[in-house]
Amino acid sequence: MTEMSWERRAEAAEKTVRVLKHEVRKLHDGGAQSPIHRALEKARQREEQNRQRRELAEVRAANLEDQVAERTRAIRTILDHVTFGFLVVGPDGRVRxxxxxxxxxxxxxxxxxxxxxTELLRCDARQSAEMALGLDQIFEDFMPEEVTVDQLPKRFEIEARVLRLEARAVRAEDETVDGVLFTVSDITALEAAERESRHREELIGILQQKTAFEQFxxxxxxxxxxxxxxVDDQVTVxxxxHTVKGNAASWGLDDVVSVTHEVEMDAEIGGDGIAAVHAAMRAFLKDNVAVLGFDYDDVEPAFEITAENLKRLRTLAADPANMNEVSGWIRQVVQRPAHELIGPMNSFVEKLGQRLEKEVEFELSGEDVQVDSEVMRPVLRNLSHLVRNSVDHTLEPSWExxxxxxxxxxxxxxxxAGRAWEIRVEDDGRGIPVDRLTAKxxxxxxxxxxxxxxxxxxxxIALIFEDGVSSADVATDISGRGVGMSAVRAAVRASGGFIDVQTSPRGTCFVLSVPKPSERVAA
Known part of the structure; x- marks a missing residue:
């Protein structure tokens, strides 16, 4: 039984071998058209395609890396050679x-x-605080970007350079602010050129009104x-x-204005401060003596008379009985057109309006009226205080x-006005805040x-002329110290005149009335 079993198994194995041989022969005889050949060929083709794709991907990757590297080198070359600076900071204000x-x-x-x-920019405490606040507003992204970036400080002085920074928000894919890009430019030469241009304009303006400048x-x-x-009378000093600063500003003497403002900041103005203002004026005249033809210490009052008037004077002087007539003649000689005592008021208002970002229409009339220079000089010298206060304090910004x-x-x-000279200074601003004035x-x-x-x-309203009292909330380098208006009143009173003030929400009008010398004598 067992032997038969092994015999059968041997026969079955032999039969299986025969079948396999037969199938192999069929496969060989069937060639490439057999199903298995076709399956194997498809597998081989897929593998070849995959191999080609891998090779192509590898080539493309290598080319892309080369392109990226080339573009990176190009960008780096540009960034390494631009004269402008670019840097990005994060919410903490630190450079990335x-x-x-x-x-x-x-x-x-x-x-x-x-x-x-802020350390890179050598910021002081105020600039550091402004920068921190500005960056916070940009990253909060609550207000329009153009508003927040404009709040950042822009001008910085580093050693001998003047830098300007322009900011722009860098946004992520979800539009949130990821950083702030700063463009840094060196504007030292630009500012120097602008100063030189302004200086030339100043000199041209001075030469056009040389007599008035000499008087100043x-x-x-x-x-x-x-x-x-x-010097012990600090109110007078x-x-x-303050009057010198205002008039220097009207002539565009920026260095004199800067020095005078620093002197005003002192708790007490002493001889050194006054000497510093003298020195600033002297330096300007010395630097420009070739153009102006005179220096600070030599200029003296001068009056022009015709040959006919000189002959008349000699005739009158020969007889002592004519002294009254001689006095009248002298008063005529010292009369000058008002514009020679005022200076460049139009350009002064224009520059002041630009600085305060206010649109101002200025009108000056009666500048050719003949006035007694000795009487009216102190009054007209202080006129800039009234005009400056109108532009700075009472004129509203256009949106208000x-x-x-x-x-x-x-x-x-x-x-x-016949028996007197009148000066009317008017504006259509908000008026004098009387309650604030009295409270101050x-x-x-x-x-x-x-x-x-x-x-x-x-x-x-008359309290506005008291020393130290101003309608402004804060004092600036332009006005608000409560000095200018008291100087105006002092000058008018010294001339024997008076001031009338009318004010309302529609505007303010100051009328300065100064009697003529003959009327003061008669009085």
């Missing part, structure tokens, strides 16, 4: 990787990744000498210095003017609350 090589030259040190931008120089020198003699024209209006009218006067101790309660409106 990827700044341009030019930044090292611009900042006079190499930026460090992770270093604070003489008045400044005389006033500062008077201030030095009265501050009036003089409501139904009024967007462009604010300021006018100065000089009138020969009480706070400064110029008047007590009980007295204020008994005052009428005109008396309250």
């Amino acid at each position: 990787e990827g700044f341009t090589r030019s930044c090292e030259a611009l900042f006079a040190r190499e930026p460090e990744v992770g270093g604070a931008l 120089v003489m008045d400044t020198r005389t006033s500062l000498e008077m201030a030095l003699e009265a 501050r009036r003089v210095v 003017r409501g139904e009024k024209p967007a462009r604010g209006r300021v006018s100065v009218h000089i009138i020969d 006067a009480v706070k400064l101790g110029r008047v007590d609350a009980e007295t204020v309660a008994k005052m009428d409106r005109q008396q309250k």
